[in-house]
Amino acid sequence: MKVIIDGEVRTLKAAWYEDGEVKLIDQRELPDKIKIFSAKNSDDIAYAIKNMVVRGAPAIGVTAAYGLAMASKNGEDMNKAKEKIRATRPTAYDLFKAIRYMEVNGYDMNAARRYAMEIEGRSKKIGELGNELIRNGAKILTHCNAGALAVLDWGTALSPMRIAHNEGKNIFVFVDETRPRLQGAKLTAWELAQEGIDHAIIADNAAGFYMRRKEIDLVIVGADRIASNGDFANKIGTYEKAVLAKVNGIPFYVAAPGSTFDFSIRSGDEIPIEERDENEVLEINGIRIGPNESHSKNPAFDVTPNEYVTGFITEYGIFKPNELNKLKDLMDKDLFMNIK
The missing domain is CATH 3.40.50.10470 (Translation initiation factor eif-2b; domain 2)
Known part of the structure; x- marks a missing residue:
């Protein structure tokens, strides 16, 4: 999305994976300031979803996909990580779709990136x-x-x-x-x-x-x-x-x-x-x-x-x-x- 920071036009996404962390625009801080929230484990991901750091059904799904891939890379207990994230927001169906997608694809980071790219491309088609x-x-x-x-x-x-x-x-x-x-x-x-x-x-x-x-x-x-x-x-x-x-x-x-x-x-x-x-x-x-x-x-x-x-x-x-x-x-x- 187009973002104007100090008069300079930049492009940011709502969520992405970088340097071993899931990065999120902290939507609680908008419109006053643009602050980036860094999730380092599944606890952080669950917190971010539950507490509206990230929101919107598709973005929640993408965050869950990245979060599960990160948890796997970190050697977390995947059943615990998955259930923790699953329990955050009961209404948004994309959350459960993303979790199932990552289960099928072995919690692979490339799969999470593909999930994100698919959702982004489909939103443009909409x-x-x-x-x-x-x-x-x-x-x-x-x-x-x-x-x-x-x-x-x-x-x-x-x-x-x-x-x-x-x-x-x-x-x-x-x-x-x-x-x-x-x-x-x-x-x-x-x-x-x-x-x-x-x-x-x-x-x-x-x-x-x-x-x-x-x-x-x-x-x-x-x-x-x-x-x-x-x-x-x-x-x-x-x-x-x-x-x-x-x-x-x-x-x-x-x-x-x-x-x-x-x-x-x-x-x-x-x-x-x-x-x-x-x-x-x-x-x-x-x-x-x-x-x-x-x-x-x-x-x-x-x-x-x-x-x-x-x-x-x-x-x-x-x-x-x-x-x-x-x-x-x-x-x-x-x-x-x-x-x-």
Whole structure:
């Protein structure tokens, strides 16, 4: 991804392996500063995933792949390392896909690098296909962060926007702030600013206002797990945006690689939903905003039923929810994805 540091344009990835360590852009520090987190063992990898140093389903998967290869090189007990990493984030399916990929390939570092390159290349393809949905002058709403930070480069939901911008299309992006961790305001807006893409951060509750005024042409979001019927889990608040889009006649697209589709489950009812620390809701940047006597509930994701999805933008093409059997057939023929 393009990153401007001290006025100089550089290229960084969300995760990489270097000098015996897994390097991660510490997303907790953005947009204030770019800080690199170095993971030296599986404990560090588990910490980084659990505590949101790295986040976004594809990036979590890549980090797990690198982490298991590093653990193997370090002579760790692989069963313990694997289970430690597996227990970090229950909703993101890419995590479990990556672990299985590394099991099949013997925790080899070259396999981890290939996994990373595949995910990155597939995210670019998502952008190329999704770009066809974006007309010049389009106004797009997105929720949370499904950009390069959530993959390695390009992103999922942001990948079509990047390519549309690179082709000279004049687009505008409405960026939901995405409480409670403000991943839209802090991360998506930062990525768009680095690319020079015109955008505005809006309060989560403002999306309906702009939809009703016909100021939003389409919605593109990412996903953390997609069931075989097209129900999908994404950052909390996504379901509301999908319902609003349906009511207002606005196309609603989900951008995700094949690694995010879990064809072993029939519907969103089977997707485990992570419940995170209540202080994420009660505090902003460490400052408490609720009464000391109050508690909160903090589901990290919600499930959007397939009836609200216009289509899934994947590296294989764009599919309606009732066409996912075609996607599964393509994935079954893809040696990279077809890991049993």
